[in-house]
Amino acid sequence: MHRVKVRVVEDALDANNTIARANRDDFDRNGVTVVNIMSAPGAGKTTLLERVLRDGVEGLRVGVLEGDVQGSLDADRLAHLHIPVTQLNTDSGFGGECHLDANMIRSALPTLPLADIDLLVVENVGNLVCPAEFRIGEDARMMVSSVAEGDDKPLKYPLMFRACELVVLNKMDLLPHVDFDVDRFRHFLDQVHPGVTVLETSARTGEGIEELRRWFASLPDRAVAPA
Amino acid sequence: MHRVKVRVVEDALDANNTIARANRDDFDRNGVTVVNIMSAPGAGKTTLLERVLRDGVEGLRVGVLEGDVQGSLDADRLAHLHIPVTQLNTDSGFGGECHLDANMIRSALPTLPLADIDLLVVENVGNLVCPAEFRIGEDARMMVSSVAEGDDKPLKYPLMFRACELVVLNKMDLLPHVDFDVDRFRHFLDQVHPGVTVLETSARTGEGIEELRRWFASLPDRAVAPA
Numbered sequence: 120m121h122r123v124k125v126r127v128v129e130d131a132l133d134a135n136n137t138i139a140r141a142n143r144d145d146f147d148r149n150g151v152t153v154v155n156i157m158s159a160p161g162a163g164k165t166t167l168l169e170r171v172l173r174d175g176v177e178g179l180r181v182g183v184l185e186g187d188v189q190g191s192l193d194a195d196r197l198a199h200l201h202i203p204v205t206q207l208n209t210d211s212g213f214g215g216e217c218h219l220d221a222n223m224i225r226s227a228l229p230t231l232p233l234a235d236i237d238l239l240v241v242e243n244v245g246n247l248v249c250p251a252e253f254r255i256g257e258d259a260r261m262m263v264s265s266v267a268e269g270d271d272k273p274l275k276y277p278l279m280f281r282a283c284e285l286v287v288l289n290k291m292d293l294l295p296h297v298d299f300d301v302d303r304f305r306h307f308l309d310q311v312h313p314g315v316t317v318l319e320t321s322a323r324t325g326e327g328i329e330e331l332r333r334w335f336a337s338l339p340d341r342a343v344a345p346a
Numbered sequence: 347m348h349r350v351k352v353r354v355v356e357d358a359l360d361a362n363n364t365i366a367r368a369n370r371d372d373f374d375r376n377g378v379t380v381v382n383i384m385s386a387p388g389a390g391k392t393t394l395l396e397r398v399l400r401d402g403v404e405g406l407r408v409g410v411l412e413g414d415v416q417g418s419l420d421a422d423r424l425a426h427l428h429i430p431v432t433q434l435n436t437d438s439g440f441g442g443e444c445h446l447d448a449n450m451i452r453s454a455l456p457t458l459p460l461a462d463i464d465l466l467v468v469e470n471v472g473n474l475v476c477p478a479e480f481r482i483g484e485d486a487r488m489m490v491s492s493v494a495e496g497d498d499k500p501l502k503y504p505l506m507f508r509a510c511e512l513v514v515l516n517k518m519d520l521l522p523h524v525d526f527d528v529d530r531f532r533h534f535l536d537q538v539h540p541g542v543t544v545l546e547t548s549a550r551t552g553e554g555i556e557e558l559r560r561w562f563a564s565l566p567d568r569a570v571a572p573a
Contacts, residue, residue: 159387160474160503161495188475188505192498215505217444217475245502246473247387248415248444267494267520268388271419275472276387278415278442293494296523 135253138221142228142256149233152339153241155219155255157279158263159272160245163289165193166322167263167331168240172200177336182236184227186244188215193242203232209244218249221256238338247276251283259338261285266293270304277311285316285334292321362480365448369455369483376460379566380468382446382482384506385490386499387472390516392420393549394490394558395467399427404563409463411454413471415442420469430459436471445476448483465565474503478510486565488512493520497531504538512543512561519548 146153158164165185172181182203185194194206207227209216216223219241231239241257243250251262260283264272267290273280280286286308288301305317318334320327373380385391392412399408409430412421421433434454436443443450446468458466468484470477478489487510491499494517500507507513513535515528532544545561547554 159472160499161386161492187502189503190501192501215475217473244475245386246444246475248442248471248473265388265494267492267517272387274417274419275414290494293520293523296520 132252135221138225139254139256142221142224143258145228146233146239146256146258151233151236151239152259153239153255153257154335154338155241155243155250155257155260156263157243157247157250157260157283158245159247159265159268162245162263162265162268163322164242164245164263165196167287167289167320167328168242169197169200170322170325170328171332171335172197172202172240174332176238176332179237179336179339180235181238181240181335182232184224184231184239184241186219186223186242188217188244203236205230217244217246218253219243219255220253224255238335240335247272247279251276251279251281259284259341261287261334263287263289264304265290266299266301267297270299270301271307273304273307273311280308280315281312283312283315285318286312287327287331288317288319290321290323291319291326292323359479362448365452366481366483369448369451370485372455373460373466373483373485378460378463378466379486380466380482380484381562381565382468382470382477382484382487383490384470384474384477384487384510385472386474386492386495389472389490389492389495390549391469391472391490392423394514394516394547394555395469396424396427397549397552397555398559398562399424399429399467401559403465403559406464406563406566407462408465408467408562409459411451411458411466411468413446413450413469415444415471430463432457444471444473445480446470446482447480451482465562467562474499474506478503478506478508486511486568488514488561490514490516491531492517493526493528494524497526497528498534500531500534500538507535507542508539510539510542512545513539514554514558515544515546517548517550518546518553519550 191206194204197204262283418433421431424431489510
């Protein structure tokens with residue numbers, strides 16, 4: 120039973136990777152760098168983006184692709200930034216997909232202003248499991264973990280923490296009010312992804328926002344993740 | 347493309363429901379009531395369970411089934427309660443399933459001490475999308491949302507908030523430190539699931555714990571959700 124299931128999943132992931140490579144080629148041809156942002160629901164991805172993009176990312180024209188099961192709440196929140204924002208919904212007749220995949224991104228390509236941007240920021244569906252399994256044609260992956268979620272998350276969702284080039288530890292302003300041990304978190308993270316870059320941030324206090332903006336600005340200079 | 351996908355998903359959900367009904371029959375035969383607890387990662391399900399089960403649930407022998415992608419951190423945390431705790435991992439050769447399904451529960455049935463418990467508490471994988479789509483043979487479903495996740499979650503994950511009989515709004519102790527408007531949350535919840543029972547809780551202060559314990563205690567007296 121499980122063997123068959125694994126086979127089916129492998130086939131699906133293989134097809135996904137093929138489409139992801141096609142996306143990547145299209146992004147490359149247009150000189151667009153793509154970052155895929157993942158997290159659990161409510162880790163603060165959108166608020167971080169608002170803070171980072173508010174004052175622009177040095178030298179880069181940025182566009183955003185918002186992935187959500189339903190609605191356009193996040194896209195609406197970014198409207199005041201006056202940058203191109205596209206909403207992609209994953210619900211199509213059933214409960215909704217819990218992640219973006221390469222084919223969804225492919226279907227959105229015609230609506231993206233690739234000629235007018237240098238950096239495309241994709242905000243994935245809030246989920247710590249499946250988004251890590253589906254490449255979309257991105258150059259880099261960043262994941263956000265909030266201190267309110269607990270310091271055991273790297274051990275519980277190892278693939279997610281392993282699949283990214285940057286781990287952002289967010290809502291640092293809540294640290295005094297929650298049972299979260301930063302050393303313990305970093306120790307667990309070290310077990311699943313030794314040496315990964317970690318940034319500690321708070322959209323409330325501004326902690327780490329400048330560093331995150333610099334990380335975004337550096338993305339076109341490195342092609343990190345294989346498509 | 348999407349039509350085919352929906353068809354495949356419908357077939358999978360149909361097969362799942364068939365197995366869920368078989369599970370439900372087995373639970374009924376053994377006089378076991380089953381509650382399926384769902385939430386985003388880090389919403390506080392395990393800590394709530396620790397608080398509620400620590401002093402027992404009136405008149406009921408309780409067992410727990412912990413669902414996680416990997417590891418047994420949560421099961422280990424409950425070990426001190428001296429009740430039967432079973433760990434179920436969803437990773438089997440690939441990245442891991444983002445939810446429990448009826449067949450996984452079925453495979454765990456032989457390891458569950460059904461004759462010795464009255465209430466089986468199933469802690470699902472942390473995820474606000476797919477767990478809501480897969481019935482496991484439960485009598486009731488409860489979902490936990492933490493105030494740290496933001497008050498827009500009912501609109502972003504409507505199926506999850508619609509699929510449960512109880513919404514627990516957790517980490518109420520963090521309310522002074524986060525941008526969360528309880529009235530807004532309840533207003534949004536009312537749009538997707540009018541009239542659903544809501545409990546406000548905090549494992550830290552003990553707020554709502556007694557009410558939650560009473561809800562658990564009342565479960566055998568009502569067979570709420572269809573299998």
